[in-house]
Amino acid sequence: MSVMEQRYRAVLEVQAGCPVTEVAERHGVSRQSVHAWVRRYRDGGLAALADRSHRPQQCPHQTAGAVEALVCELRRAHPRWGPQRLAHELAVRGVEPVPSLATLYRILVRNTLIVPGRRRRPRSSYKRWERQTAMELWQMDVMGGVMLADGRELKLVTGIDDHSRFIVIAELVVRASGRAVCRAFAAAMRTYGVPEEVLTDNGKQFTGRFTKPRATEVLFERICRENGVTVRNTKPRSPTTTGKIERWHKTVRQEFLAAHAPFEDLEHAQAALDVWVADYNTARPHQALDMATPASRFTRRARPVAHQAEDEAADLPLRLPAELAAVPLAVSGRSVPEPSAESVVVCAAGSPVAVEFDRIVPGSGNMTAGKRQIWLGREMAGRQVTVWVNATTMHLFHAGKLLKTHPVMLSDSDLARLLARDGRPARPAPADAVPVGELAADAVVQVERLVNGAGCVGLAGRLISVGLPLAGKRVTLRIDARLIQVLDEGVLVKTRPSPLTPAQRGRLHGARLAGDPPAAPAGPLQVQRVVSNSGGLKVAGCKLQVGTIHRGKVLTVIVDSTQFHVLDQGQLLSTHPRTVIKEVTRLRASGNINYRN
The missing domain is CATH 2.40.50 (OB fold (Dihydrolipoamide Acetyltransferase, E2P))
Structure with a gap:
């Protein structure tokens, strides 16, 4: 029998005169249940014995329908708003009381406005950190994925203040070279001041510590060193260390790039990005800041703390390399203007423009001149070198001696910039420099x-x-x-x-x-040779047999016009006639030995 039929049978037994206690015991229920069934049957008949809902008629703490409708409306208008942002918006609109985050989540699920997913790793398991004040630390990185209508991809140079989440750098570039990154960094420091520290990954634009064969200082590190900025790099393959800038990249992709079609050109893309970043900094509440805006926590700095002078009112100037300080920076996607016609050097027809200028070799021994990075070695650090450059060739001198020659490709505009900055008209090309064009067949x-x-x-x-x-x-x-x-x-x-x-x-x-060939040593010529496993050695085209007992040894051979004298640690071993007259081209021993001078 069904449950309803069993209840009806119990009611009939009671109406037939059976005691309620016996009926309740027989059906395995309480006396109160039997009395309730009898009462319900008397009031409503057989249908009243059916199961009833236990849901209360009303719930005093239930979210009002108007509030739930407002939540759904806000979510549909802004599909990326989650429970925390919705709670903030309800408080702004004067809703009292504001539903809890769990309630808002259930409302979104109930109205199919969100798809329930797996629970993420709890936030308590992460080790979070934040600087105490603004301008203590900037996080910097480079992001791709900004597409143009013609299929080209732009790179986005980004920077965020660690304390306030204020975006200090958002510069689109065609190629994220080290110089482009430094231009954006220098423009940000001119606008907001010099931070105490900068945290980046190990990209070659930011650090040269993994450069082969030895670590070197890149332009970004040089700018930081000269302005007293501490450079910090993450461990390899540890993107969570720069988690704030990486999380902002996700926001850029989901809120900015997803809302825009491929841009027409770099200028239009940069203009749209500037508007979006300004709204992000000043109007958009940030969940990590308790729904405050980044601009409300950000303060600019006029000079780095590490370089404050005794006069607190005096601002230290920003120190930048000449190639970044003298040339206008490409800000907001605008290209560097070409020099005016008056500044371009005009030469006689067919004669190339040549410019000279002086540079101080940095501590790393790796200097930049004429769009080239030139390695001079740490032993040259702090010394002044003279750079001679024309459209195709660059020569570097120190104390009148030619150090290096490099091929270059410079336009008249490039040479005009070098001349206007700190250059001077160049002297004729050095006599020992390789001439432009094809080299003579007998040239050395x-x-x-x-x-x-x-x-x-x-x-x-x-x-x-x-x-x-x-x-x-x-x-x-x-x-x-x-x-x-x-x-x-x-x-x-x-x-x-x-x-x-x-x-x-x-x-x-x-x-x-090349100059004169190396001079031959005066007197009898002495050379060193390694004895082979067969007990022989070879000098000036002649094979000399000294015995297998000496194999692996380094022996000295005195060469004169008619004989070879073989010595072992000064002791004469043997003398051999010189049967072939050939030039001796090697003086030292070589082979699979532990060589000693």
Whole structure:
């Protein structure tokens, strides 16, 4: 029987005169339930014995229908607003009391305005941190995904103040090079002041600590060092360290980029972004700030704390490299204006413009000139070098000595900027500089190279072996049409056949015309050789047999016009006739040995 039928049977038993206690015990219910069934049957008949809802007729703390309708209306108008933002908006509109976040969430679920998902990792499991005041720390990064109508992608250089979440940098660039990032950073410091610290990831625009073969200082680090800004970098593959700027990138994609079609050009994209960022900073409440705006917590700074002078009213000037300080910055997508016609140097037809200027080598030994980064070594740090440059070639001098030569591609406008900034009309090209154009077939050039751990140097895209004993040393290579002579501290140590054509020799980085060949030592020539496993060695084309007992040893050979004298630690081992007259091109030993001078 159904439940309703059992209740009807119990009612009939009571009406037939059975005691209520026995009926209740027989049906396994309380006496009160039996009395209730009898009463309901008497008042409503058989239908009254059906199950009834236990839902109360009214709930005093239930959310009013008007409030629930307002919540749904706000959510439909702003699909990205969650319970916390909705609670803030209800409070602004004077709703009293404001429903809890759980209630608002249930309203959204009940009206199918949100899809319930898996619970995220609890916020208590994250280690959150925040600077105490504004301008203590900026987080910076580069974001992609800003598309133009023609299919090109722009990069967004971003910066956020850690304490206030105020956006200090939002600059669109065609290519996120180190110079473009530094321009945006310098413009922000001019506008808001110099922060105490900057936190970035390990992109090459921000740090050179992972540069091979050795760490170096990039332009961004140099600007921070000269302005007293502490540079902090995240651990590799740790994006949560810069979580504030990464979270802002998500907001940019979901609220700004999703609401705009691909932009017509960079100027239109930058203008739209500026309007959106201004609203983000000044009008949009931020959940992490208890629904305050970033602008309400942000204050500018006129100078860095670390460099405050005794006179608190005096502001320290912003220190920028000449290439960023003298040239107008590309702000809000506007390109750098070209110099006026009056500032362009006009030359005789066919003669290239040449400019000279002086530079101080930074502490890293890596300087920038004429759109090139030039490595001069830490030993040159703090010294002044002279740069000679025309449209195709750059030479660097120190104390009248040519240090390096590099190929460049500069326009008349570029040269005009260099001349107007701190340049002067250049002297004629140096005599030992490689001339522009194809090199003569018999010309001899000279370059300096660092020998890698495998005993090789790079020339014109090739690896040339110069021997493991020279690994880690900086050697001089004298290159002619047939041979490559390797000189260590001016001493000829090895000769290799040259695979380079005249055109390749003329385009070598740092090449200059070679001087006189290395002088031969006075008196009898002494060379060192390693004895092979078969007990032999070779000098000037002659094979000398000294015995397998000496294999692996480094022996000294005295070479005269008719004989070879082989010595082991000063003791004469043997004398051999010189049967072949060839030039001795290598003085030191090489091979699989622990080489000692």
